[in-house]
Structure formats: C-alpha cells, structure tokens
Amino acid sequence: MYSLGSQATRAKMEEVKEVTGSSNFGAGTTLGTGKFHQTQSSVIQNGTQSASRAAQQSAENMNPESLGSSRFQQSNRQAQSVGGQVTYELMQQVKDAYATSHPVENLGRNVDIAA
Incomplete structure (x- = not known):
C-alpha cells in the first residue's frame, strides 16, 4: 500500500x-x-x-x-447624402400631391378664427 x-x-x-x-515549485534554477x-x-x-x-x-x-477619410466613412457619408436627397424628393412629391388634392381654399377651415 x-x-x-x-x-x-x-x-x-x-x-x-x-x-x-x-x-519543486519555487525552487531551483529551472x-x-x-x-x-x-x-x-x-x-x-x-x-x-x-x-x-x-x-x-x-x-x-x-x-x-x-x-472621416476611410472608405467606409466616405461611402457612409455618400449613402447619407443620397438618402437625404431621396427623402427630400419624396417629401416634395407628397407636398405636390397634397396640394393637388386639397385646394388652397380648404386651408384653415378647421381653425376657429373667432378664438
């Protein structure tokens, strides 16, 4: 045993x-x-x-x-710019469509002028 x-x-x-x-832990030169x-x-x-x-x-x-000079950052800025242009153009189309379907005389109809 x-x-x-x-x-x-x-x-x-x-x-x-x-x-x-x-x-030998801690002993010797090795x-x-x-x-x-x-x-x-x-x-x-x-x-x-x-x-x-x-x-x-x-x-x-x-x-x-x-x-901001890396390729990623440049392409990111370019994408943001294009996205901004697209958003602006879409908003213009929405404004034009709204103006066509709602003539100017209808503007302010819901406003209480007496107030």
Whole structure:
C-alpha cells in the first residue's frame, strides 16, 4: 500500500515537472522555463503587443487630419447624402400631391378664427 502511494506521488511529481519545468515549485534554477511558463509568458507578451497596437491604431484613427477619410466613412457619408436627397424628393412629391388634392381654399377651415 505504501509503495503504491509513493509511486503515484512520484508519477504526479514527474507530471508536474514536465509542465512547470521543476518538481519543486519555487525552487531551483529551472523555474519559469517549463512549457506552462513559456506559454504563459508568450500569451502575456502577445496580449501586451496586441493592446499596444490597438491603442496606437485608435490614436491614428482619432487623428483630426485623417478623421472621416476611410472608405467606409466616405461611402457612409455618400449613402447619407443620397438618402437625404431621396427623402427630400419624396417629401416634395407628397407636398405636390397634397396640394393637388386639397385646394388652397380648404386651408384653415378647421381653425376657429373667432378664438
């Protein structure tokens, strides 16, 4: 029974050693050189670089000189302009149709002039 427990402990310590680079947490010169620590370090480094690039890109995008110069923003402004023109033309058609169906003499009929 005792030997089975020690074998299991030894196997677990070997597994820990493979992952962390050392079976003694915090002891020895191999600390931080295992696969786990190298992966953790590269993830942190990549995350830091990504955040730095994102911050730099945001700063460039907020530059007043280049603000609104991207293709998306240009096409968006163009679409808004066209939409505004279409809306204006439709409103003119509605006004014309209303004016045709409601002659001028009908205007103000519902207004109580005595008030």
